[in-house]
Amino acid sequence: MSLEQLREEVCRANKLLMEHGLVCLHSGNVSGLDRSTGRLVIKPSGVDYETLSPEDLVEVDLITGKVISTHLRPSVDLPHHLYIYRNMPGVGGIAHAHSDYATAWAAVGRPVPLCLTSMADYFGGEIPCAPYVDNEGDNIGQAIVRYRGRAPAILLANHGAFTWGPTALDAVKLAVALEDAAKKAFLASQLGQPLEIPLEEARKWYDKYHHGYGQIVPPRTPQTVTRQPQSPG
């Protein structure tokens, strides 16, 4: 993938965060990494999602952490993104949001319980909640790597959520799925104790969804990555 294509994809992914109502004002951010070049692009700090263009994204070297393009300053969350990419080899995209329901669980320091099959489809387990850490240095990155579970998502107590995947669009799709799961689990918890799905059952749903759901599509190309997130039926 060229740098221009990566910029296009990550710009689209950032706008999807806003279009799905997962961010307020300038909060939240998405980055994408091309591991073949070791370059990532991330949302600039304090820029409106509405006006964000691919050229505004800040290019950064994964190894040195040096900003390549000097047009705008990167998101203040860049160190956390760098730490995740450096310590989680399969990750090519990261989304961070303070979305309403996921952040409500984070505010009380509780994981989102694995209580729905749609959650098992996407995540294969509960969404853990890491204890509170401040945003100095690698504290957030270390908490994510240390407390993550089976799911490609985690809550940070008193803060918000991170999701990750092979691409920036995958990470945003999971942010949408996380908010949906967090909302439904919250509603369920108003009626009573959510019924948790045993892990071995969750694995069956997860494996089936990841190997048998949807249409058979040709290998991913830059033209096919702009699809909208969709829910399992």
Ligand SMILES: [Zn+2]
């Ligand atoms: Zn945050």
